């Protein structure tokens with residue numbers, strides 16, 4: 594032991610006793626009977642659902658997606674205090690700062706958002722979880738996490754802003770880049786792509802859709818339905834990177850998406866708090882009743898598509914990939930599958946709000962539990 598150590602008395606830090614923290618949930622906003630023009634059922638305007646100003650490149654597809662999320666949340670009358678925005682790392686993962694400025698937010702480590710979301714969904718089953726990731730974040734470093742989140746059916750909306758490149762690190766090919774597509778400097782991608790919708794369908798994901806950031810007509814009902822879904826909802830949104838992947842030779846440029854998008858149906862969404870008013874010709878629409886009482890309306894285009902048939906969805910997505918078709922729409926939805934919280938028989942009440950009486954069972958209750966194991 595050194596001389597200094599012998600003479601210096603050890604310093605004991607004085608730690609004040611911890612005060613118990615009482616978390617009081619904010620009062621639930623009361624729906625407004627006649628909210629007035631430009632206001633939603635909570636009496637809020639769309640501006641109330643905005644976030645900070647975007648720092649992305651002008652024209653980036655990711656900004657369009659933020660605008661769709663903002664609008665869909667406003668129209669649904671989402672209570673932001675009950676929403677948690679989650680992301681990984683990338684230009685896409687920066688975007689939760691640009692919408693729902695009054696919601697909770699967690700910007701996780703690269704590719705690690707699914708495990709943070711899984712924990713949050715178990716700790717608080719009442720939270721609306723809205724994850725935004727990129728194709729690099731989801732299909733490379735985070736692919737293992739993504740797979741397990743989907744097979745566990747964690748209740749959340751997971752949007753992949755898919756531009757085929759690592760935008761934030763200056764435009765390298767990502768794992769979703771199509772074989773044969775080229776970078777601006779002429780280099781060609783020789784590897785087969787990861788098809789995120791195909792992967793999601795294989796992994797048992799219970800809501801699988803593909804869309805294009807420049808298609809608000811399709812994006813809005815999809816986002817609303819995904820938020821009403823009671824399990825994992827994955828929307829793979831092709832979102833052009835105007836700086837690194839918007840040239841001829843890219844299959845994810847704005848022009849390629851606009852020219853080639855082929856929707857499998859037209860989508861409409863009627864939230865549970867609104868009556869269904871449209872009158873459709875018999876046989877022209879298919880309705881999907883969501884768990885919360887909302888209705889997703891799928892209007893037939895050239896042929897009928899059944900989004901409740903997983904095998905057909907797998908075949909459709911694989912065929913489209915083989916034919917190099919940019920097919921969009923809701924490929925699959927299952928409203929019956931239990932989510933992770935339900936499978937674990939977790940209490941509905943957020944764990945942080947459980948009272949001592951529930952957290953500290955009496956000795957007799959523990960005795961009874963022990964006897965049940967004998």
Ligand SMILES: Cc1ncc(C[n+]2csc(CCOP(=O)(O)OP(=O)(O)O)c2C)c(N)n1
Nearest residue numbers: 683684685703727728729730758759760761
């Ligand atoms: C552990 C780790 N590895 C690598 C990086 C570098 N990195 C930052 S963002 C990124 C890729 C982002 O691509 P994507 O998810 O497609 O987002 P985009 O920027 O295209 O929206 C990489 C590799 C990092 N931040 N952390």
Ligand code: SF4
Nearest residue numbers: 650653684760834835
């Ligand atoms: S680099 Fe690409 S992905 Fe990133 S903000 Fe600019 S356009 Fe968007």
Ligand SMILES: [Mg+2]
Nearest residue numbers: 727728756758
């Ligand atoms: Mg990307």
